[in-house]
Amino acid sequence: MTSAPPADARGRTRRSRGDSRRGDSVFFNLSRGSGILLLVIMAAIAGFLAYRSFLALGKNEGNFLTTFEWAPDAAKPVFGIAVLTFGTLVSALIAMVIAVPVSVGIALFISHYAPRRIAQPFAYLVDLLAAVPSIVYGLWGVLFLVPHMDGLTSWMDEYLGWTYVFDQSSSGVPARNLFTVGILLAIMVLPIITAVTREVFRQVPRMHEEAALALGATRWEMIRTSVLPFGRPGIISASMLGLGRALGETIAVATVLSTNSQLSLHLLDPGGGTFAQNIALKFNEAQPLGRDALMASGLVLFVITLLVNGAARMIIARRKEYSGAAA
Template identity: 95%
Template sequence: MFFNLSRGSGVLLLVIMAAIAGFLAYRSALALGKNEGNFLTTFEWTPDAAKPVFGVAVLTFGTLVSALIAMLIAVPVAVGIALFISHYAPRRIAQPFAYLVDLLAAVPSIVYGLWGVLFLVPHMDGLTSWMDQYLGWTYVFDQSSTGVAPRNLFTVGILLAIMVLPIITAVTREVFRQVPRMHEEAALALGATRWEMIRTAVLPFGRPGIISASMLGLGRALGETIAVATVLSTNSELTLHLLDPGGGTFAENIALKFNEAQPLGRDALMASGLVLFVITLLVNGAARMIIARRKEYSGAAA
């Protein structure tokens, strides 16, 4: 009975995923047949106009860039916090610290969004000015719009990094705790320092777990709506100046425009949701391939 229930649950999950994909594909086909522009390369989003023109170029760029910034900031910090809790901090400090990290994961998105617009955005002026002064030569961090509140993709990336940090930290911490004690003691017995023990025994064992935790965080970063909509100043312009206002993400665009959209506009939003669905599947598939190539670390005792 347990085997049949487990197998049925797995089949049900596949059916649900197929149903979601089929529904999005059907609604997308209705919209794409009436689109006067190229769906993948058009910047404009006016599906309810007399001449419907809409595309996901700006949304794709904004979603991927903000998620990339978030992961570049969050993953190293999360791994460091997890190592501190599991291998450095005394127990009387590690337990309250771990509880605090788990508590941050339960904070609603709207709270992060309000904190971002009321505190983070006003305090980003100094950082963006410094980056413009010393890193402006990279073009990416060149701030061409001065005197404007930094409601841009870079600020969104920092906010998303704070949001996904507890998730990555919590999973990574539990993975590090599963490292066989014998491996750690063997490394220390051979004369390794604590950092050398972590580098040779803990990190190799926990690498698949770190990747899995990062993919969980990336999934939230890709699909975040309210916090991004609260902080980001959206427009239909695609700019590589990450410190300038503008851009947008799939989830934020759907959340802001769904209620006011006409039938064709809602179908267009479904089409953008299908693109986000495909991106998420590709990211998770890539993560599974990476983990599968490193199965030698999954047992670590061999």
């Protein structure tokens, strides 16, 4: 028979359990309050943008979705987002097509190929690129990237011009176009995608990798069968983070891109525009109606961002079986 613990010990145990439960309750309420606060802030932003958009759209003389012109302060206000929508989506798509494969390759090199003495400095260097201000990227783009794009655009016009998309109808002008902007955005989002993807690859269970190697798989076969399936949800999440920055980038795009109200499928021709760039360039000089119109375009960008992130969450939810760490 074991003797019962002393009364003071039982009391200390009860107090300890009570403190732990109170701590759990406080932490739970703080976490729930933080989540509710985030939803309230998002709803407040959406409500403010919707209200200002309603004021502007009621005075618009054109179709907001299909009009190319942006003149909300004219005698007859006319403004539309056709050019802005095209420029925003196309430049972001170009950036993602370039950045995602390169980022995955860099992440694999750092996590599975490079020796530790090389991987660590290389990882720090890639992370450091994320801290470079947007204006620095913009200045580098307009002073270095644009002048050196002539050879590439000429080559693409000669050999890929048959696609119409890469047909350069106006030669001899600086390459301040959506294709150049897409390359610049790819460089800017590359550190974000690489950093997240690298950390996901490092979480691959060691047993999965060793089992593949023990069965005679080469290093690439091990990566293809163990690492990439495990990291697929992480790659998608990292890509969506990068896409969010590409959609909302302002200063760098405004510095490089030559704006006009013409919508052209020739990506190598100067011109175009994005939502963020248009807001940044025209907000200070806009009249009250013009600012409301810019708010309306900001609401569209807000909705696009929500739809993109929602689609990413749906994709990840469907592919949890690949992660190897599903709950």
